[in-house]
Structure formats: C-alpha cells, structure tokens
Amino acid sequence: MPPPVAPVRQDWMREHNLSLALSAVLEAAEPVSRAQVAALTGLSRAAVTNLVDRLVEAGLVRELAPVALPRGRPAVPLVPVGQAVAGLGLEVNVDYLGVRALDLTGAVIAEQVVHGDLRGSEPAEVAGRLSGVAARVRDAAQASGARVAGATLALPGLLDSSGVLRTAPNLGWRDLDAVALLPPGLVDGPAGFTVANEADLAARAEIRARITDDEKPSFFYVSGEIGIGGARVLGGELSAGRHGWAGEIGHVVVGSSGGSLIRLEDVAGQRALLHAAGLPAGAGAAELAAAVTAGSRRALDAVAAAGRALGIALAAVAHISDVDQVVLGGTFSALFDQLAGPVGAALAELVVFSDWAPVRVDRARAGDYAALTGAAHTVIDRLVARPSLWLNPGPAA
Numbered sequence: 001m002p003p004p005v006a007p008v009r010q011d012w013m014r015e016h017n018l019s020l021a022l023s024a025v026l027e028a029a030e031p032v033s034r035a036q037v038a039a040l041t042g043l044s045r046a047a048v049t050n051l052v053d054r055l056v057e058a059g060l061v062r063e064l065a066p067v068a069l070p071r072g073r074p075a076v077p078l079v080p081v082g083q084a085v086a087g088l089g090l091e092v093n094v095d096y097l098g099v100r101a102l103d104l105t106g107a108v109i110a111e112q113v114v115h116g117d118l119r120g121s122e123p124a125e126v127a128g129r130l131s132g133v134a135a136r137v138r139d140a141a142q143a144s145g146a147r148v149a150g151a152t153l154a155l156p157g158l159l160d161s162s163g164v165l166r167t168a169p170n171l172g173w174r175d176l177d178a179v180a181l182l183p184p185g186l187v188d189g190p191a192g193f194t195v196a197n198e199a200d201l202a203a204r205a206e207i208r209a210r211i212t213d214d215e216k217p218s219f220f221y222v223s224g225e226i227g228i229g230g231a232r233v234l235g236g237e238l239s240a241g242r243h244g245w246a247g248e249i250g251h252v253v254v255g256s257s258g259g260s261l262i263r264l265e266d267v268a269g270q271r272a273l274l275h276a277a278g279l280p281a282g283a284g285a286a287e288l289a290a291a292v293t294a295g296s297r298r299a300l301d302a303v304a305a306a307g308r309a310l311g312i313a314l315a316a317v318a319h320i321s322d323v324d325q326v327v328l329g330g331t332f333s334a335l336f337d338q339l340a341g342p343v344g345a346a347l348a349e350l351v352v353f354s355d356w357a358p359v360r361v362d363r364a365r366a367g368d369y370a371a372l373t374g375a376a377h378t379v380i381d382r383l384v385a386r387p388s389l390w391l392n393p394g395p396a397a
Contacts, residue, residue: 021055035075036075037052060084062078063078081103085103085380086138086141086142087380087383088100089152089378091198092130092155092181097114098112099111099134106377110137114129119172121171150190150379153194154195158245159196159197163194165177169227197231206233207233208374217325218235219325220327221329224269230249252313252316262309267305273303273331276301276305285335310332310343324357327363328361
C-alpha cells in the first residue's frame with residue numbers, strides 16, 4: 001500500500017501563490033498588469049487582485065499610471081519597488097573582501113570592496129574587518145530607505161550543507177564554521193544569513209545576465225581569481241553535485257614537470273600569470289592585458305600558456321559534462337581578448353565531439369565581483385520564496 005500523501009495546507013498554498021505573483025512582477029521584462037500576472041501564473045484574476053494588493057501594501061510592488069487599452073478597463077502596470085528591500089552579498093577572497101547591497105530591481109544600493117592579501121590570514125581577524133564593511137554597507141542601504149532582508153557570504157572553497165568551510169587552500173582555512181564569520185545581529189532580516197561557494201554564486205549572477213523568456217542557458221562558468229573556481233549550469237539551474245563541490249576546475253592536473261604534477265591554478269591563476277609575465281604580485285588583470293597589448297614577450301607567453309592549460313582543463317569538463325559553452329569570468333573576463341584564442345584552439349583540438357558541437361568560448365556578462373551580485377540575489381530569492389515574512393497582516397488570498 002503506498003504511503004499516504006500529505007495534505008496541502010492552506011497557508012502553504014497562500015505562500016506559494018504570493019511567491020508566484022511576486023515572481024511574475026520581478027521577472028517580467030516590462031511592467032505587467034494584474035491580468036497578465038493571472039495569465040503567467042494560472043491563478044484566477046480575483047486571486048491575483050488580492051495577492052497583488054497585499055504586495056502593494058507591503059511595499060514590494062507599486063502601481064504605475066493606468067494604460068488605456070483598445071477595449072475594456074485601463075490596465076495598471078506593476079513594477080517592483082526600488083530601494084524597499086535590500087539583499088546583502090558578502091565575499092571574502094584571497095586578495096579582497098567586499099559587500100554589495102541590491103534591491104528588488106537588481107540595482108546596486110551600496111557597496112564597498114577592500115583589497116588586501118588575505119593568504120594565511122586569521123579567520124577571526126578577517127571576520128572583524130568584514131563585519132565593519134558589512135555594517136557600513138548595511139547602514140547605507142538603510143539610509144536609502146531599504147529594509148535589509150538578509151545576507152549571503154561567498155567564500156573560495158569547499159562548503160558543506162551545514163555551512164562548514166572544509167577547505168579554502170588559498171586562504172589557508174580549514175574546517176571552519178563559516179556562519180560564525182559574522183556576529184549575530186549584524187544582519188537580522190527574515191531571509192537570514194547563509195554561505196556558499198564564490199564560483200557558484202558568480203554563476204548564479206551569470207544565469208540572471210543570460211536568461212531570457214525563451215531560453216534557459218547551459219554553460220560551464222570559470223571564475224578566474226588568485227584561485228580558479230567553476231560551476232556547471234544546466235537549463236538555467238546550478239548543478240553543484242552531491243556534496244555541492246562540483247566545478248573545482250582549478251585543481252585539475254594539466255601537466256607535469258620534474259615528477260611534480262601541475263594544476264591549472266599553477267599556470268592560469270592570477271598570481272601565477274603575473275609572475276610568469278614578470279609583473280609584480282600587486283598588479284592586476286588590467287596591467288597584464290596592457291603588457292600583452294604592448295607586445296611584452298613574457299606576458300604574451302604567460303597568457304598563451306595559461307590559455308592552453310585552461311583549454312586542456314575545459315576539454316576534460318566538456319567530455320565529462322557534455323557542455324558546449326564555457327564562460328570566462330573574473331580575471332579571465334578582463335583578459336578575454338587575449339585568452340579566447342588559445343582556449344578555443346585547445347578545445348577544438350582536444351574535444352572529441354567538436355566537429356559536431358564545437359565548444360563556444362564566451363566572456364562573462366555579470367560584471368565585476370559577480371559573486372557579490374549572485375550572493376545578494378540569493379537573498380532576494382529567499383524573500384521571493386517566502387514573501388509573507390514581509391507582508392503586513394491582512395486577509396488571506
């Protein structure tokens with residue numbers, strides 16, 4: 001006898017319908033009317049009217065001036081309210097830490113990025129610095145009129161489902177309770193505080209930059225920083241593997257020398273690139289690109305070697321994951337014009353199915369510090385999933 005099916009509670013259904021209505025407004029390329037929300041969600045017009053009224057009352061959605069229609073009553077377009085709610089995206093990386101606040105429209109309300117060498121740092125000391133930056137960004141967001149919904153922290157390492165950072169080799173951190181990096185009360189919004197891998201969060205920002213009404217993108221995202229991370233996206237959804245650790249492409253072996261194995265990060269990581277190009281460790285991708293443009297032989301050779309190694313690693317990804325598009329982000333985005341050629345050549349040479357489905361190489365579209373953007377968006381996503389946390393008490397829909 002099959003197990004009994006759990007009943008659908010009325011409050012769960014109300015929450016689900018509120019989420020549907022709010023999502024329809026947030027995801028629309030143009031302002032939508034109540035009738036269009038009903039058509040998009042499959043809800044009745046009466047239900048949508050009730051739901052939208054509650055969202056308007058809560059300050060999450062606002063009405064624009066009515067628009068005359070050829071027939072019937074004028075339509076009232078609906079849009080998300082800017083600077084009403086803020087999601088905080090935080091990041092600790094090897095050479096910087098930062099915080100970015102986004103509102104429901106995806107606009108940046110406030111942000112701050114502080115550069116510095118964090119290799120071998122003490123987590124408690126970094127947590128104190130991050131807390132100060134986060135407090136300043138939170139205060140700026142609140143000064144603009146936004147309520148802070150919560151925060152997500154991006155870290156460059158392996159995180160398990162309980163929020164423990166198992167290892168961040170380039171930081172020198174291991175078996176750390178990442179949730180404890182921020183003191184209680186700094187971010188106390190109803191969406192809470194979570195942690196995630198920085199490449200996964202950058203890939204989430206890239207999904208938003210690429211998704212359209214008729215296409216949910218599939219690609220492998222590569223995050224080029226001091227270390228190199230990656231994330232696989234299938235049909236607009238992150239595919240992070242059983243433990244959430246898929247995509248660690250920086251640790252893929254791409255060669256050997258004198259009996260020692262060479263990982264991708266050893267050739268294509270930012271510090272490795274700068275060293276090979278003869279540039280100081282404090283330089284960045286812009287200086288490296290300028291050296292390449294100026295014809296520096298060392299810089300040209302460094303980028304060519306990095307592109308070849310990256311292509312070798314991505315060919316392995318393509319064979320295992322059957323992806324036909326790779327997206328270069330972070331440092332690799334800044335160096336895209338110099339890297340795309342050698343990466344594409346290695347993929348064309350090594351990928352067995354390239355004659356039928358060549359692997360395309362594309363520049364990331366999510367902008368600078370994509371992990372900050374992706375982290376902030378996950379907070380908004382949690383709010384959209386449970387909008388009743390923000391609603392004023394009112395009649396049920």
